[in-house]
Amino acid sequence: MIEARGLEKRYGDKVAVHDLSFTARPGVVTGFLGPNGAGKSTTMRMILGLDRPTRGEVLVNGRRYRDAAAPMHEVGVMLEARAIHTGRSAAKHLLALARTHGIGRRRVDEVIDLVGLREVARKRAGGFSLGMGQRLGIASALLGDPATLILDEPVNGLDPDGIRWIRDLLRDLAAQGRTVFLSSHLMSEMAMTATHLVVVGRGRLITETTVAEVIANASPPTVHVRTPETSALRSVLGGIDATVTATSADTLEVTGRTSEQIGSLARTAGIVLHELTPRQVSLEDAFMALTRDAVEYATAAT
Amino acid sequence: MSTQTITAGTPHATSPSSPSPSSPSSRHARPQQRVTQLRVLRSEWTKITSLRSTAWTLAAALAVTILLGVVLAKATASNWDHYTVEDKRTFDATATSLSGMYLAQLALGVLGVLMISGEYATGMIRATLGVVPRRLPVLWAKVAVFAAVSFTLMAVANLIAFTAGQAMLAPRHIDVALSDPGVVRAVLGTAFFVSAIGVLGLTLGTLLRSTPAAIGVLFGVLLVLPQIVGALPHNLARISDYLPSTSGDALMQVVRSSSLPSPTHGALVLVAYLVVTLTAAAFVLVRRDV
Numbered sequence: 394m395i396e397a398r399g400l401e402k403r404y405g406d407k408v409a410v411h412d413l414s415f416t417a418r419p420g421v422v423t424g425f426l427g428p429n430g431a432g433k434s435t436t437m438r439m440i441l442g443l444d445r446p447t448r449g450e451v452l453v454n455g456r457r458y459r460d461a462a463a464p465m466h467e468v469g470v471m472l473e474a475r476a477i478h479t480g481r482s483a484a485k486h487l488l489a490l491a492r493t494h495g496i497g498r499r500r501v502d503e504v505i506d507l508v509g510l511r512e513v514a515r516k517r518a519g520g521f522s523l524g525m526g527q528r529l530g531i532a533s534a535l536l537g538d539p540a541t542l543i544l545d546e547p548v549n550g551l552d553p554d555g556i557r558w559i560r561d562l563l564r565d566l567a568a569q570g571r572t573v574f575l576s577s578h579l580m581s582e583m584a585m586t587a588t589h590l591v592v593v594g595r596g597r598l599i600t601e602t603t604v605a606e607v608i609a610n611a612s613p614p615t616v617h618v619r620t621p622e623t624s625a626l627r628s629v630l631g632g633i634d635a636t637v638t639a640t641s642a643d644t645l646e647v648t649g650r651t652s653e654q655i656g657s658l659a660r661t662a663g664i665v666l667h668e669l670t671p672r673q674v675s676l677e678d679a680f681m682a683l684t685r686d687a688v689e690y691a692t693a694a695t
Numbered sequence: 696m697s698t699q700t701i702t703a704g705t706p707h708a709t710s711p712s713s714p715s716p717s718s719p720s721s722r723h724a725r726p727q728q729r730v731t732q733l734r735v736l737r738s739e740w741t742k743i744t745s746l747r748s749t750a751w752t753l754a755a756a757l758a759v760t761i762l763l764g765v766v767l768a769k770a771t772a773s774n775w776d777h778y779t780v781e782d783k784r785t786f787d788a789t790a791t792s793l794s795g796m797y798l799a800q801l802a803l804g805v806l807g808v809l810m811i812s813g814e815y816a817t818g819m820i821r822a823t824l825g826v827v828p829r830r831l832p833v834l835w836a837k838v839a840v841f842a843a844v845s846f847t848l849m850a851v852a853n854l855i856a857f858t859a860g861q862a863m864l865a866p867r868h869i870d871v872a873l874s875d876p877g878v879v880r881a882v883l884g885t886a887f888f889v890s891a892i893g894v895l896g897l898t899l900g901t902l903l904r905s906t907p908a909a910i911g912v913l914f915g916v917l918l919v920l921p922q923i924v925g926a927l928p929h930n931l932a933r934i935s936d937y938l939p940s941t942s943g944d945a946l947m948q949v950v951r952s953s954s955l956p957s958p959t960h961g962a963l964v965l966v967a968y969l970v971v972t973l974t975a976a977a978f979v980l981v982r983r984d985v
Contacts, residue, residue: 442828443821443985459828462729476822478746478813485745486822492738493826494728533822537728 394419394572395440395541399449402435402596409435410596412449417574417591419540422567424587424604425576426680432596433576434472437545441470454540465494465537471530471544479519483510483529486518491536504532523550531559541572548582560586580680584608592680611679616647616655619668629662630655643667732832739836743844749806753844756802756889757852760795764856767794768863775867787950788871789881792860793853796885796943800892803845804913807896810837812906824985834901834980838894838973845893849886857882877949877958884946884958891965892917892939898972902979916940937964 395417402410410432417423427433438444440451442459450457454467461467477486487501505514508528513521518529527550534542542563548556563586567573577583583590584604592599620626623645627637635649647655652671659666743749768791778786814820827833857873864870871878892913899909917940924935935941936956944952945961956964 438821438985441825443824445982445984461828464730464828465826466728470822470825472821472825473818476818476820476825478742478817478819480746480748480813481742482745485741486819489738489741489745490822490826492741493730493735495731495734496728537826 394454395423395451395543395574397436397440397449397451400436400439400446400451401448402432402439402444403447408596410439410446413593413596413598414449415591415598415601417541417572417589419572420567420570421589422563422573422575422587423589423591424583425574425591425593426578426580426583427576427593427599428578430595431578431593433578433593434545435596436593437470437472437543437576440543441468441472443472463494463537465490465496466539467537468541468543469534469537469539470542471527471534471547473530473545475526476533477518477526477529479517481518482515483518483521483532484514486529487533487536490533494537496536500536500538504535507535508532524552524555527551528555531562539571542566542574544573544575546577547575548577580607580677607679613648615672616650616652617668617670617672618645618647618655618666619643620645620659620664620666622664625662626655626659626664626666629658629664646672730827730829730832732835735827735832735836736839739833739840743810743840748809752802752806753848756799756806756845757848759798759802760793760849760852761856761859763795763798764792764860765863768792768860772864772867772869775869785950785952786869787948787952788861788864788869789857789878789949790947792857792864793881793885793947795852795856796849796889796947799849799852800889800917800943801914803849803889803893804896804917805910806845807841807893808900808906808909808913810841810897810900812900812904812909815900815904816906821985830980831977834973834977838897841897842890842894845890846886849889850883853882853886871949875949880958881947881949884962885943887962888943888946888965891969892943894969895939895972898969898976901976902972936960939965939968 395415397413397415400410400413401408413432413436425433425436435444436451439446440453440458442457453461458464458468477483481489484501484505487504488498491497491501505511508531510525510528510532513525518526521529527547531544531547534544544563547559547563551559563573563575575586584607588604590600590602590604590607592602618626621643623639623643626645627639630637630647630650632649635647638646640646650658652669656666656669768788771786771791775783811820814823823833824830857878861870861872873879873882895916896909896913899912900906903909903912916938921935921938921940924932924938927934941956942961942965945955946958946965948955948958951957955961
């Protein structure tokens, strides 16, 4: 359980996080979603007591993380892949962390096996690929068998196989009753892993919602059609469930009909089509719509 | 790397000490796995013994201490006939054989800095302070482990350097024995000085977080500051008595020099430096964002 109450972090004049309140509950995967620079990493550091909030507080399992007697048992963390000394082997790195809590070698070997790093565990971590670094980060997060997991961009650098593995792992950990809190700037990734969402932009809470809700509210898919016979096609496509909008003299945007349906109808009516393109409104678009006003480094409109 | 398929969910189920996965609250009933100062000490011991660069630096410190002691003693023995009466009167056989500490202090000073600046440089510090969020146990453990390792190493190195150095001086009958007054104090005092410089490096690494900055300050204090103080007018020359580098010379001497403070004074000055910088490092480490 993570409870943030009115969290604020300022660096001089710059407000990185402003009046942020949210709750991540046990038993579900909560996605912490926002564009780059939204304050996700800063918030995660404040949860872990690495950064001190300018105002507000955040509680982990009912108390400040700093006050926990067995922090690794409360929270498993993967802040970024490279929170490791490059000269040390993965096994020794994990052992050094485990020792602080009296966790034994057996558990270290277990998490090494779990993340699939057995063959490289005795090699210097400096030579690890990004994906191996991520796996090592996840191994260190799991060392203390924690009640809450906090992972910053966990799928970064993982191959498709690894991405599926981590999704399954996180869902499973949540199913065991743990709190799983992970950040990402990709809505599509969140849709695959998380059920609850905390969406932030420019350091402010935009919404606390669920993935299902975002998908439901996303605008329906459209089909882009180019034809010299727009009015003929319009009459063919008519119906209460279809909306047809002319976007130029020879193009239409159609919702409520699939490209297959439009193609068949046009053929039956003998209408020539020059272009027929399904435009799936992606989750990314839905997310963009949510955060449009809050993007820190928006690219200039063209 | 291997891309073997891993069954999710096993971390909990296979954890030797974890009860059934269905009762997350019961997982908190494990008081044996709390953070203690002793456990953080063991963690830091694991860290210091698992870096090749650390082993090499320690080996280098050991080697230069012995080599320089032997070479200087040998050179003294060879040139003894050319020494003036005054030179012979003030000749310190112990200090000569321990001269390797002038190089060893630099090696261990750098190592002390790297004990923590290496963690800042690699990002390891976030993992370290992430699992010990109260932070201070980490600083105390680093200091204790580093001080124990460096003092033990330097005590051994100095003993070997002393023994080998005296063997070089023996043909001239200008050698001293370990049992002579003040000799053991000089051998161990020099080891204390070198490890204190290392701990000073560690506190500077904590305060400045940057390896080059901390090494720059440390070397400035050890090598440049004595030059500047030496150029001061005569009535200000006693400032030199309060420099860490002077403490090293004071602790190393068996034949008392009129230009140096007593070994006790030297030790107290070093302790004062350590208390002040450790207090500052502890204060900053706890308050600062990582």
